Amino acid sequence: MDGFTPCLAPPSLPTAEEGSDLTPSSVLLDMEAYITAAAVSNATTAVGYMRTGKPIHITFYLAHPPRLSYLCAHFPGPAAANSLHPGAPAARCIKNPPIVISTHADLALLHITHPAARDLGNDKYHDYFVYTARPWGPSLHRLPYPHANAGFQDNEVAIFRCSGGGRYVIAALRNTCDTRKFRLQRYDSDTCRWTSTVLYVHAPVRDIVLPIPDTATQLIYHNTDKVIMLGGPRATIGWVDLWRGILLCDVLDQDKPRLRDVPLLKPSRAYRRYFCIGGPRPARDIAVVTTSPVNKVIKYIEMEIRPGEDLPPPRQSACDSDSDDDAPPHCHHLDHVITNWFVEGLQKDCKVDVTDILVKNQRQLQQPMLLPQLTTTDDPQNLTMRLRRLYAAHPTLGLADHGDLVIYFLSKANIMDNKGWVMAVGAMDKMLRGIAELDSRKNKHWMMETQVLCTIGKLLRKWRILIKADKQEGLDNRSSMRILQKKSLATSAPASSSGASPRR
Template identity: 45%
Template sequence: MSAPHHLGIRARVSAAQSKSDRTAPFSGAVTMDDEYVACLDPPLIPTEDCSNLSLSSVILDTTAYISADAVFNPTTAVGELSTGALIQVSFCTARPPRLSYLCVHFPGPVLGPDVATVFGPVAGTPAVRCVRDPPLVISTHADRALLRVSIPGSLRVNDHNAFDYFVYTARRRPGSCLLHRLPKPYGLPRFRDQDASIVSCSGTRYVIAVLRNTLSPMEFTLQLYDSDTRRWTSRNLPVHLEPERDMDLPIPDSDADLFFHDTTKAIALESTTVGWVDLWRGILFCNVLDEKPVLRDMPLPKPARCSRGSYRGDPYVQRDISVVALPGQPQMNLIQYVQMGTRVVRSSRWQPVEHSTSGSSSDEHYDVDCYWTATIWTMPVPIASWKDWRKDCTIDVANIVIDNPRHSELLLNALPNPGFT
């Protein structure tokens, strides 16, 4: 996902900011009532020209920011919330490794059924002061981003009425970016963010694909929104054939209560194929626009030995996955999977325990050295077999030698604010 234009916004720049060659595109946060989060102060962006960035060459922050002031620039798109209030979305671009981000503004007063109720906001309150959760970027593909936006002033936290979903489309021609609100898939609870993926199709068409767990461990519900028909459809999909992950990565008996598959993130693989990734175990994938979609299973590479047998907790601590284009071959994609392993080694250094009244050796403790390794695996797209996983490289921190202390000084100089580490 990328932005075709750099924001052209006048801003007040302090002397300290001028030294670091940055602009502050938006004003500071607005004071909020305790029931709502404060406006997120958007980060400073560099003044360098980013107009030549391609639509897929930026790194997009998953948190969108809220601007207290109105923003109009070549990337601004205007839409309407389900309450009838207006919403504006603009794209701030920065050259990698800096993060680009989306910025949201609500230009009018808060609207909706909770306004002027006992626990709701006072009528006429600016909508930007009544946002409970920051907007989130759920998924991106090509020039589109799927956003979840908390409706200003809403008190219905756990149902569809608390959020609206928008698709933001970035375009190169100034003023042509689009913001489309999705109808809500009534009849089912609100889907989880990690279960949804946006897929750009030919022309202006796109689909939103959501894979839900059911009571049956080997059957899932596929929900699809098609921009051509502007409606949601739903069907049940069993896992095709015998799942390979149960042979390669069986769930330990101690974790028998876990799901066969619990999606951590969704990724667009190719054309209209989506993969739903359980970072502990494997990927379920299918072509969502097939007349009869088939849900297939592919295990991930075996986890590092130190974390085998553990399927609980946040997997992002140890692993992540993404789809990347091959250098010089933008039409060829690779699945890139990274996993980390750690080990603790007692060092030769020891220190006496402070305030000890005993003379035993147990009152001495040893320092420990923590080591980590990171392994990168790749898989060509389209997916053929789990045996196509290839180990690209392994990095061991024990082999990283810092023989020149000036290297860290260079890193500090590369930060936007050298005084912030």
């Protein structure tokens, strides 16, 4: 059964003896699930049922960043009778693994494709589930599928937990044939039904501030790359086109919601020739950061990549495998610039260049997962040169346990390698916070966006309770960049984090 996702034993995660708590305040989540042939279980395991009646088990495993946390999916029993391979083991017949497409508070929204699906383009082979973390046991609830012709892309949808109860809403903003006209699909847990509303952009301004150039390959007014949650009593959600701007909508507005256009800044000088050409995600990210219980800011980041110097030819001696001379023939110089975006005007926050990155603890560079070129030496200039030899992409904004802003990005020694790393750098102190190796079995060629990171906040606080109870019962618990900051329009919601939405 070629073409199916193989069952993989998930990687082992650190244990308590390594000196750290296994329940961090936030995690980086590999949004694509591992498919396991046998059932795995811990306190986060929940069981749901697809529309075929077949079960699915979902289990989360947590790790401190920059290690990726991950989820495991198990499909017990045979594939459905109307599938491509009826009677075959369902776990061996997965075309597209389950993915987490949005998170908020104690919720995670999952997209699950049926095992041995005959037609991946047919809606009947796809289900959406809401995973809820609860102290008395997590749940996995299947949503009714949106009505005909109302489907959406995974990067267009977000889930939002309303304050003061168990209510949540799911919202997806879809493009239409009219570039200024959109369709808002909403699911309300109170009514258990989907609704559809046609919306127009109120006072569109991005065509004036950021007109589409003649060289562009993206010609539509708005193309959603990511969805962010600002919160508030009206559940303000932003659909982000990382090239041009944000469409904000109060999805719980009692009257007809409106789309408000918030343009982003022009690309840095080095990226202007690439403006609206291809996808912006490898170089840009945006996130909502909670600075206090009543205040949030939108932070925006751009990774500027400049060609570095030519490298010397490789040495012939095999004993020089750890040498700088063995670096790939092309290198990129990362320039990180961080700027705060306020309503009153623009203000730079900080700038991080690869030559500024500091190492406080040499132990960070002695982990077995590192490339030979990253082995620590006594010469700090040598460390800088080795960092410059890495290809880097997909910057992601997050918060450390103490609330410090951290930049995570994916890196490789060669963009066609399966081997890659997640690197974490403090945005303000410019300290190297850590390096973690990606799973080469999933990290295919290029810089895979399925490995792009996603932060989870409040969900983890409930998982702490679950995992603590799990341990007590003796169960198994394996466990340049520019940032722009804008004051949030929603200030009355509890602290929340933004979920990431990968493309399918």
